[in-house]
Amino acid sequence: MILLSALKKIEIRPIGFVKRTSSNEDARDENLVSTIVLKKDLTKALDGIEEFSHVFIIYWMHKISNTEKKIVQTRGRAGMPPIGIFACRGPIRPNPIGLTLVELVKRKENVLRVRGLDAFDGTPVLDIKPYGRPCDIVANFKAPKRFYEN
Amino acid sequence: MILLSALKKIEIRPIGFVKRTSSNEDARDENLVSTIVLKKDLTKALDGIEEFSHVFIIYWMHKISNTEKKIVQTRGRAGMPPIGIFACRGPIRPNPIGLTLVELVKRKENVLRVRGLDAFDGTPVLDIKPYGRPCDIVANFKAPKRFYEN
Numbered sequence: 001m002i003l004l005s006a007l008k009k010i011e012i013r014p015i016g017f018v019k020r021t022s023s024n025e026d027a028r029d030e031n032l033v034s035t036i037v038l039k040k041d042l043t044k045a046l047d048g049i050e051e052f053s054h055v056f057i058i059y060w061m062h063k064i065s066n067t068e069k070k071i072v073q074t075r076g077r078a079g080m081p082p083i084g085i086f087a088c089r090g091p092i093r094p095n096p097i098g099l100t101l102v103e104l105v106k107r108k109e110n111v112l113r114v115r116g117l118d119a120f121d122g123t124p125v126l127d128i129k130p131y132g133r134p135c136d137i138v139a140n141f142k143a144p145k146r147f148y149e150n
Numbered sequence: 151m152i153l154l155s156a157l158k159k160i161e162i163r164p165i166g167f168v169k170r171t172s173s174n175e176d177a178r179d180e181n182l183v184s185t186i187v188l189k190k191d192l193t194k195a196l197d198g199i200e201e202f203s204h205v206f207i208i209y210w211m212h213k214i215s216n217t218e219k220k221i222v223q224t225r226g227r228a229g230m231p232p233i234g235i236f237a238c239r240g241p242i243r244p245n246p247i248g249l250t251l252v253e254l255v256k257r258k259e260n261v262l263r264v265r266g267l268d269a270f271d272g273t274p275v276l277d278i279k280p281y282g283r284p285c286d287i288v289a290n291f292k293a294p295k296r297f298y299e300n
Contacts, residue, residue, distance in 0.1 A: 010210050010274065012160045012245050030285065042244065045221040048237030053292035055236075058208070058247055060160050071195040086205075086278040087198035094192065095162050097208055097277045099249070101286055116285060124160065127247045128236040132293030135180065135266060136251055142203035143282030 014124035015042055016110070018059065018117065033105055036112040036125055043110040046128075054131040055104050057117055060124040061096035075146070089147075098123075101131060164274035165192055166260070168209065168267065183255055186262040186275055193260040196278075204281040205254050207267055210274040211246035225296070239297075248273075251281060 016038035036057070038046065049055065070092050072082035085093045102114040112128075166188035186207070188196065199205065220242050222232035235243045252264040262278075 010162045010164070010276075012162055012247075014160070015244050042221055042236075044232075045234040045236045045244070047222060047232065047234035048294075049234060051237065051292070051294040052297075053290075054288050056249060058249065071192060072197060082194075082197065084195040084197035084199060086192075086195045087201065087280055089279055089283060093277060094165050094195070095276050097162075099206060099208065099277075099279055101288065126160075126245050127243060127249075129239055129249055130237055130293065130297065131288065132291055132297055133239060138204050138251065138281065140203075141282055142201070143280065144198075144201040147202075147280065147282055 012060075012126055014060070014126060015039060015045075015128070016125045018119045018121060018123040018125060020119070020121040030116050030118075032118070033113055033115050034117045034119065036114060036117075036128075038110040038112070038125075040110055046107055046110065046112070049104065049112075049128070049130060050107050052104055052130040052132065054101055055114070056127075056129040056131055057098075057100050057102055057114065057119075057125060058127040058129070059098040059100075059119055060126055061091045061098050061119070062122070062124055063120055064091050064096040097126070162210075162276055164210070164276060165189060165195075165278070166275045168269045168271060168273040168275060170269070170271040180266050180268075182268070183263055183265050184267045184269065186264060186267075186278075188260040188262070188275075190260055196257055196260065196262070199254065199262075199278070199280065200257050202254055202280040202282065204251055205264070206277075206279040206281055207248075207250050207252055207264065207269075207275060208277040208279070209248040209250075209269055210276055211241045211248050211269070212272070212274055213270055214241050214246040247276070 019035040074082050102116045105113040169185040252266045255263040
């Protein structure tokens with residue numbers, strides 16, 4: 001089973017795209033409001049999403065080069081061992097999948113306005129999941145200090 | 151730009167697979183410990199992950215039929231309008247991508263032991279992201295009661 005699966009590539013089709021009209025594409029801004037335009041035939045798939053204040057956006061970081069095969073990255077300080085890319089949230093990873101928890105500002109038909117999505121204009125969106133299941137929330141967790149400093 | 155992107159399918163390769171040795175495959179058990187076996191050449195990509203107590207697992211729900219084109223689902227009670235699949239966390243969705251926040255129990259080389267991953271044996275894993283960035287956590291959020299009842 002595992003061997004068979006390993007041979008397969010998985011094909012994903014975008015459900016929509018990010019539309020971002022910022023003057024500075026590279027600006028990181030947590031308060032930035034972006035637009036997600038879903039395919040018209042998926043409009044009804046958003047019904048009921050207004051009941052949530054926050055949703056996860058899963059997207060494809062299409063500007064990341066697929067040729068980059070980095071699996072570790074260096075730390076800021078010299079002499080420290082490199083960090084594996086699965087211990088980071090950076091965009092260079094085997095599958096450049098982005099995951100961001102955003103505030104849902106507005107839904108109108110097939111268009112969402114969300115706050116906090118740090119994605120480029122034209123980014124393909126793969127899935128949208130509402131936030132707030134008990135298992136989405138961890139009361140006590142451990143993460144290294146470096147994680148906050150990035 | 152958007153038109154060009156819309157034509158493209160995105161190809162993803164699994165980074166590893168779930169290995170679950172439960173007697174009852176269908177049992178939902180939040181305390182179940184599963185194994186994720188990463189591809190050997192990605193072993194170093196896990197370096198540093200031990201510093202985190204929780205990680206997001208992004209996976210491909212391979213047992214979900216691609217022919218199912220449902221974009222809404224009925225509610226439990228009669229007379230209620232259907233809910234869009236992007237307002238649910240169910241597995242039937244345009245791209246059957248799973249997202250679960252799990253407790254990291256142990257890492258040994260290319261193998262992770264995680265608690266709370268409700269995925270079938272053989273499930274392809276697409277990405278692993280450590281949990282605990284400030285933007286992963288929402289102090290106040292709104293979600294409907296039905297969300298807890300599923």
